[in-house]
Amino acid sequence: MSDAAPLRPLGPRAGEDPAWVRIGLIALVIAFSVLLLILPLVTVFTQALAKGPGPSLAALADPDAIAAIKLTLLTAAIAVPVNVLFGLCAAWAIAKHDFPLKSLLITAIDLPFSVSPVVAGLSYVLVFGLQGWLGPWLQTHHIQIIFATPGIVLATIFVTLPFVARELIPLMQAQGRDEEEAAVSLGASGLTTFFLVTVPNIRWGLLYGVLLCNARAMGEFGAVSVVSGHIRGLTDTMPLHVEILYNEYDSVGAFSVAALLCLLAVATLVLKLALERARPLGEDTDLARPIGRNPP
Amino acid sequence: MTTFAPRASRHAPRLRRRSAIPGFTLTFGLTLTALCLIVLIPLAAVISRSAGLGMGGFIAAAFSDRALRAYELSVSCSLIGATVNGVFGLVTAWVLVRYAFPGRALLNAVIDLPFALPTAVAGVALAGLYGGTGWIGAALAPLGVKTAYNRVGIVIALTFVGLPFVVRTVEPVLRDLATDVEEAAASLGAGRLSTVARVILPALAPAWITGFALAFARAVGEYGSVIFIAGNMPYRTEIAPLLITIELEQFDFASASAIAAVMLGVAFVMLLTINAIQAWASRSSR
Numbered sequence: 127m128s129d130a131a132p133l134r135p136l137g138p139r140a141g142e143d144p145a146w147v148r149i150g151l152i153a154l155v156i157a158f159s160v161l162l163l164i165l166p167l168v169t170v171f172t173q174a175l176a177k178g179p180g181p182s183l184a185a186l187a188d189p190d191a192i193a194a195i196k197l198t199l200l201t202a203a204i205a206v207p208v209n210v211l212f213g214l215c216a217a218w219a220i221a222k223h224d225f226p227l228k229s230l231l232i233t234a235i236d237l238p239f240s241v242s243p244v245v246a247g248l249s250y251v252l253v254f255g256l257q258g259w260l261g262p263w264l265q266t267h268h269i270q271i272i273f274a275t276p277g278i279v280l281a282t283i284f285v286t287l288p289f290v291a292r293e294l295i296p297l298m299q300a301q302g303r304d305e306e307e308a309a310v311s312l313g314a315s316g317l318t319t320f321f322l323v324t325v326p327n328i329r330w331g332l333l334y335g336v337l338l339c340n341a342r343a344m345g346e347f348g349a350v351s352v353v354s355g356h357i358r359g360l361t362d363t364m365p366l367h368v369e370i371l372y373n374e375y376d377s378v379g380a381f382s383v384a385a386l387l388c389l390l391a392v393a394t395l396v397l398k399l400a401l402e403r404a405r406p407l408g409e410d411t412d413l414a415r416p417i418g419r420n421p422p
Numbered sequence: 423m424t425t426f427a428p429r430a431s432r433h434a435p436r437l438r439r440r441s442a443i444p445g446f447t448l449t450f451g452l453t454l455t456a457l458c459l460i461v462l463i464p465l466a467a468v469i470s471r472s473a474g475l476g477m478g479g480f481i482a483a484a485f486s487d488r489a490l491r492a493y494e495l496s497v498s499c500s501l502i503g504a505t506v507n508g509v510f511g512l513v514t515a516w517v518l519v520r521y522a523f524p525g526r527a528l529l530n531a532v533i534d535l536p537f538a539l540p541t542a543v544a545g546v547a548l549a550g551l552y553g554g555t556g557w558i559g560a561a562l563a564p565l566g567v568k569t570a571y572n573r574v575g576i577v578i579a580l581t582f583v584g585l586p587f588v589v590r591t592v593e594p595v596l597r598d599l600a601t602d603v604e605e606a607a608a609s610l611g612a613g614r615l616s617t618v619a620r621v622i623l624p625a626l627a628p629a630w631i632t633g634f635a636l637a638f639a640r641a642v643g644e645y646g647s648v649i650f651i652a653g654n655m656p657y658r659t660e661i662a663p664l665l666i667t668i669e670l671e672q673f674d675f676a677s678a679s680a681i682a683a684v685m686l687g688v689a690f691v692m693l694l695t696i697n698a699i700q701a702w703a704s705r706s707s708r
Contacts, residue, residue, distance in 0.1 A: 143614065151516065152523050155510070155514045155529065158514070162585065163533075165557065166544065166582075167535070167539075167547065169557070173550050215452045219445075219450040220453075222445075224441065225446075225450065231457075234462065236693060237693065238461060240689040242644070242666075243663075244663035244667055245465075245666065245689075248679065248682050251670065252467035252471050257675055283460055284460055303441065307442045310444065316444035345541065348646050348663065368546060372546050380546055387539070388539065391539040395538050398538075
């Protein structure tokens with residue numbers, strides 16, 4: 127801000143749009159998000175409750191639905207910790223050290239976001255399936271991965287792999303290395319430095335990554351659909367169960383399970399908002415921002 | 423990024439500047455191992471299986487008439503979706519950053535819904551809304567407009583999945599854009615429209631293009647939200663990822679891999695393009 131007052135007033139105020147532009151643009155954006163975001167959500171709940179809450183709850187209490195919920199929870203319970211471990215390792219190596227071809231490694235970490243989930247699923251079929259690289263060996267040892275829980279977990283790990291890493295890498299790069307170097311030079315061990323110096327600095331970003339990773343892990347469809355085999359009650363996750371019921375024209379059932387997943391999404395958004403409020407300034411990171419670039 | 427070694431290192435240049443912070447070998451090793459086992463080796467299996475077809479076989483499988491139609495559909499609908507998002511994303515970011523209005527916080531939260539909502543749920547929800555019996559589908563049917571089981575439906579689904587990208591890439595740049603540049607332009611006599619066109623939009627361009635590319639890349643590979651609303655008619659409303667699953671259901675692994683290899687190529691190109699745009703953007707913002 128300059129101390130001198132402007133020489134002349136600039137219309138209503140410089141950088142401010144006329145009221146009709148403001149109202150028009152706001153109305154446009156609200157109409158767009160109602161049509162594309164709000165109404166679909168409302169549709170899920172109205173369709174789920176089309177015959178009252180009874181049939182809807184019955185659909186959720188169905189043994190196959192419960193098995194699907196359990197499998198989804200199990201998958202997330204494995205995929206999310208793996209993701210945290212990978213994200214912490216990748217961010218520590220990339221942000222706190224220098225090595226050649228670093229940007230290539232960062233690009234490779236980003237790969238699962240660009241690859242179609244269906245291609246990811248196919249790649250696991252080609253490695254672990256009966257006709258795959260490891261298929262004959264797995265068969266002689268009676269290990270089933272494709273069309274079984276391990277395949278579903280692996281496919282979920284593939285598609286969620288970048289979540290925590292891409293949250294932590296820019297954050298830890300921006301924070302620099304001074305604090306860790308100071309701790310180490312004062313005699314702290316690597317683990318002590320990590321838990322007492324680094325973790326307090328990155329906890330919000332880490333939670334944020336975990337939250338988004340969890341939403342994706344519970345909701346993944348394409349990759350899991352390819353490796354699952356769609357065996358009801360056995361290899362059926364919640365999103366796959368939605369598809370099965372929908373294709374059987376069980377509208378109430380499909381939308382009831384979908385409504386449960388909508389609640390998960392809404393809870394994710396609420397928690398995300400709460401995290402953004404709680405997060406101190408300077409830990410601002412964005413979901414859609416590609417990783418690996420320091421903020422200028 | 424500054425990679426100047428301290429003056430002390432006047433010995434032979436080392437491959438890696440030693441950091442005082444421990445744990446490099448362990449974390450780097452784990453990262454690389456996990457990346458290879460989980461991502462790179464499985465993807466190599468796709469390339470290897472499709473290479474097993476030989477040149478002629480690969481071309482026959484990957485560029486069959488049906489596959490070409492599927493690519494065309496996926497790419498053109500993704501482009502339209504990303505363009506719609508490009509326009510509305512820019513306006514949304516503008517409204518979120520510049521205007522105060524009731525419901526702004528809610529709008530800000532709901533924009534991220536496509537990131538949080540499972541794609542299959544998005545698929546059945548959009549099909550339920552835009553299909554023949556849905557509120558919007560039924561309302562538009564008398565006008566002769568069909569919003570599901572055709573290209574329109576596919577574009578709606580792909581617009582949905584790419585929606586947050588442009589908003590979330592443009593928004594931080596717009597927030598950081600100093601208003602004094604705008605005021606300077608205005609005080610020098612520029613009208614509001616020319617200030618927006620000549621001062622604001624060029625500053626947003628790198629972020630906007632990045633968001634567009636991210637939305638497009640996401641849409642090309644999208645599967646779950648599309649298949650419920652697409653209709654899935656061979657040659658007409660069959661997207662490329664769906665074709666892979668169809669080949670797979672017929673146990674034609676080689677053809678599935680050939681199509682997947684093409685899609686993998688598109689994914690690589692998009693990833694490199696986005697990286698190049700990012701590098702250009704961070705250079706031009708200095």
